[in-house]
Amino acid sequence: MVNPYEELDKRILGEVYGSKETMDNLVVLCDEYNSRWPGSGDDKASCEYMVGKLEEYGLENPHMEEFTHPGWIRGSSVLRVTEPREREVPCIALPMGCEGEVEAELVFLGDGPVEIYEKRKDDIEGKIVMVTSRTPRGMTRTLHRSEKYQRSVLAGAAGWIFMNHYPAYGPPTGGISPIIPAVGVSYEEGNYLARLLRRKGKVKVRIETRCKNLDVDTWNVVADLPGAGDDDETLVYGAHYEGHDIAVGALDDATGAVCVIEVARVLSQEREHLKRPMKFLLFGSEEIGLFGSRAYVDQHPEEMERIRFMLNFDAAGRAGRQGFNLSGHPELEPFFHEIADAISVDIPIWQSVSPYSDHWPFLLKGVPTGRMG
Numbered sequence: 001m002v003n004p005y006e007e008l009d010k011r012i013l014g015e016v017y018g019s020k021e022t023m024d025n026l027v028v029l030c031d032e033y034n035s036r037w038p039g040s041g042d043d044k045a046s047c048e049y050m051v052g053k054l055e056e057y058g059l060e061n062p063h064m065e066e067f068t069h070p071g072w073i074r075g076s077s078v079l080r081v082t083e084p085r086e087r088e089v090p091c092i093a094l095p096m097g098c099e100g101e102v103e104a105e106l107v108f109l110g111d112g113p114v115e116i117y118e119k120r121k122d123d124i125e126g127k128i129v130m131v132t133s134r135t136p137r138g139m140t141r142t143l144h145r146s147e148k149y150q151r152s153v154l155a156g157a158a159g160w161i162f163m164n165h166y167p168a169y170g171p172p173t174g175g176i177s178p179i180i181p182a183v184g185v186s187y188e189e190g191n192y193l194a195r196l197l198r199r200k201g202k203v204k205v206r207i208e209t210r211c212k213n214l215d216v217d218t219w220n221v222v223a224d225l226p227g228a229g230d231d232d233e234t235l236v237y238g239a240h241y242e243g244h245d246i247a248v249g250a251l252d253d254a255t256g257a258v259c260v261i262e263v264a265r266v267l268s269q270e271r272e273h274l275k276r277p278m279k280f281l282l283f284g285s286e287e288i289g290l291f292g293s294r295a296y297v298d299q300h301p302e303e304m305e306r307i308r309f310m311l312n313f314d315a316a317g318r319a320g321r322q323g324f325n326l327s328g329h330p331e332l333e334p335f336f337h338e339i340a341d342a343i344s345v346d347i348p349i350w351q352s353v354s355p356y357s358d359h360w361p362f363l364l365k366g367v368p369t370g371r372m373g
Helices: 006-018 021-033 042-056 145-154 187-200 250-268 291-299 301-306 330-342 360-364
Strands: 060-073 077-083 087-089 100-108 128-132 159-163 182-185 204-209 212-225 234-240 278-283 307-313 369-372
Touching: 006 250, 021 042, 021 250, 042 060, 042 212, 042 250, 042 278, 060 291, 077 182, 087 187, 100 159, 100 187, 128 145, 128 187, 145 159, 159 187, 159 204, 182 187, 182 204, 212 250, 212 291, 234 250, 234 291, 250 278, 250 307, 278 291, 291 301, 291 360, 301 307, 307 360, 360 369
Parallel strands: 100 128, 128 159, 159 182, 234 278, 234 307, 307 369
Antiparallel strands: 060 212, 077 087, 077 204, 100 204, 212 278
């Protein structure tokens, strides 16, 4: 197969691999603006930085778009074994969880497979449920933290403990809903609780969470790159820029944000070759409810029917081979394989549909979407 864009591809790939811009931007986002948590002030400052870089790279009309959404401020949290012995267990509150106190018997559901919540409903009612972060064996889809939490709530749980299934990683974090008090514990502490329950038969624990649920203002960043042709169908590149409040979120998702910025930088240098206009979106508040991408879709309904494809970068800097998940659009696979063959790169292509990243609000509007990460 003859690649008609061979020289252009070489220039683009050479520019990407020969430049330090991506890593420099990643370092600045993480070292200067911490987690970019919504409502922290660092979110706005990081958006101002990204707008400045997009202006420097020659994008048209880089700007910030403000929106308001339910936010959350972390306070203190305590998890304490009260029977058959007393011991405090290190923990962290889960984002968007409610403030509250609850003391009850502990029920351990292991990896929390879908059927167990109904099967053990009588055991769960009024108790504090603990599940791991692992997807149960045999499942062909991801069983997300938020689904395990909601199923526990529907079964009558009074409190919730989310146990990391990775050793030596500390307690996990992740957004939930403000219904019952919830905390994360490490693999080691979770196994301690599971062992205690197995040995003693009955364990009572107490959860105390001091956190604040409130509305906050934050921002999306938007920039355009016009096409050289007459086609008004738009290609959209997107990623969220914030991480969780307990860390700088370098992988998830500062890497995605700087990938979008790098695509904008490199393609801006080749704008005379672009058939279609392109839009670059950097979303706030993904981790606690996809609020940034939902806000963009709500604020720009007239754009949705003109978007030819939306490519979302979430944790795009993950180790190992990266590829593209085409979100249930098998008709796109030949096109992606053709591109991979043309540039002589083995890129994994697969299909699955997931509601847990910023492509989802676009997909719900009928926009073909893909994901990397």
